Amino acid sequence: PNSLQGNFKQKLDTSDAAFKAKSGSVDYIGANDLDVLNKIRELIDFIPSNNDEEGCITECSDDLNRILPGFINELEDTKNAIIDIADNHHFFEIKPDYAKEMVTGFIRLNGMTIGAIANRTKIFDDNGKAISQFDTVLTTDGCKKAAAFVRFCDAFDIPVLTLTNVSGYKADVNEEETISKAVAELTYAFADATVPKINVIIGKAYGSAYVSMNSKHIGADYVFALPDTEIGTMDSKLAAQIMYEGESAEVINEKSAQYASLQNSSESAAKRGYVDNIIEPETVRKHVIYAFEMLLGKREARPFKKHRSF
Template sequence: DFVFMEQNKAKVFVNSPNAINGNSQDKNDFSSAKFQSESTGLVDFIGTESEIISGIRELISVLPANNEDDMSYIECTDDLNRLTPELEGRISDPALALNIISDSGYVLEVKKNFAKEMFTGFIRLNGNTVGVVANRRALYDENGEIADEFENVLSHQGSDKAAGFVEFCDAFNIPVLTLVDVKGYKATKCSEKRMPKAGAKLTYAYANATVPKVSLIVGDAYGSASLSMNSKSIGADIVFAWENAKMGMMNASEAVKIIYSKEIDSSEDIKTTLEEKTREYENLQNSAVYAARRGYVDDIITVADTRKRLLAAFEMLFTKKEDRPYKKHGLI
């Protein structure tokens, strides 16, 4: 289920780096822990031997033994009604945001070196293990400085990473929380080759999962990319949205250029007209209130109430049981 790899001595390969035409181990060591964790996604955790042993113990303590085991539950000593007003300033990096949401700040990130724009990991809510998938805009270092920034789009690597994680959580009956902030798909030649199937795989993983599924829209939720991130359309049990969240088929500034193209072109002040139409479109089509009216969002919540509302949602869904028609397995 999870792969640990010693960061200096361990080697993993199908073909030796020296056996690949035009390559050598000194040039590109495809067998190293760095390559396997950052480029292939094969390895979930890397570290020294002592760090690996400690990591295995921690992971085992978080995970249930099987899909019917509830022994991973621990007593929660954190305030269940604790307010989280500081959350909005840290939401660009889910690792920091979840540190505020989770019981006593517990966060265990999985595949942290692979597809960094997509966060996958475990937290605890009221003592229960919860799997989390989240879009990431920024990565902060130990000093609180921005180490890397990302566009809030789905890549094929991020989609594969999230899909595999959701499937694992479903297999072990672990509830899934999704923090949504996505505006579309990554626009590269490589993504065009792989994104259609990767996107379908992510959508299928969510739709096929029968565990409690809760989503929180914290930023953008545009187009079909947002539908793949545990939307109501594919079976989310509860969808929350922050008051400043934006949802719709496309970004307002791009939409008005299409819808009001003639009016904008004939305007004496194109910039002012464009800004007015953009604000009008956002309020009427892309606001959290509009999405709630259409049934895409169950409730609009404040940033400060995030932890207690998520806790209440998973508490309500604790006994969820979903029976499906018998079949051997799905295919995607």
């Protein structure tokens, strides 16, 4: 009912399930009650009874060394990349209608429950047609979605995997008012989490936006990078334009290429200690599995505190 005087009558959808899902208040919209109950059972199967339970591990029937020949083509719609990595291609997505540029959900690797987070730049339909497109930037809603998911995983002692492709922040009037606090919450969530944290850089990783996405700087235990990724302070073309202001386009292009090679390549990031291993796209699954196995006994001693400050 229209209980507010002067309300926009043509809208009146703020209690609608689709509206609540898009705004992040609802995690999943089921077709019917049976569908919802099945989703609840599926979720409960992923999470442990409590944070003291020794992992939520089931028997794995998938090949641990399975090669992913199509992974290189899934780096835009990273939901498909996560599905490809997962045991038996099983992915339980959380909040699929909210902040679609940030994918969150649960998978299993070698039978162990893992919380997966990924930056997404495109959404493809079943026919392979792009139906949505996003920039490689962090948004307020995307940061809030990822931060809440990291805190949930940390509460239940569930390890976290991230697929990172980010170059900055969304720039508009609304975002300028909210993005700084949202990014701070995301950064704090990753830094505060004591669970095993692995990051796979699949595209761009620039500046403070990259730092907030589970980087080595805020406590990632292991960082992988694909060979052609770009990791650095800023885009090489922009850096060249700043350093060689007023020079010709030919000089800018030459200096940009030099900067990209010396400062923004995955090799240069590995030399500086920001990346632990450079891997081929088709081998991502087996690498993240051995990394999580290596971190299975991870323990972090933290000072006692009543609650977090963010």
